[in-house]
Amino acid sequence: MREYVRVLGKRGRVTIPLEMRQALELGYNDVIEFREEGGDILIRKVIPYTSCKAQPHDATSMFMELLEELSADEIQTIIIQLMSRWAVPTAHEKSGLI
DSSP: OOOOOOOOOTTSOOOOOHHHHHHTTOOTTOEEEEEEETTEEEEEEEOOOOOOOOOHHHHHHHHHHHHHTSOHHHHHHHHHHHHHHHOOOOHHHHHTOO
16 A cells, blocks of 8 residues: 655645546546545545446436435535536636646
């Protein structure tokens, strides 16, 4: 097991070392989970479940049931996350001007 020390930036950001990203096959827009456990922060890659065998209408009803259990703030957070994950880069972003 390797250990790395990094400085937490003023916005609460930290860079995951390249060696760790490569070992875990982390890439742009991958989802990672942060969990506090016993005073430590654990980070792990989240692998989306892609083997759903539900019929489309079953998946929709399952999704709607899930939404009914969430607060407005939780729904807003999900929408923002989905929009940022599926956003198409603008011409300026593609050119590196932003």
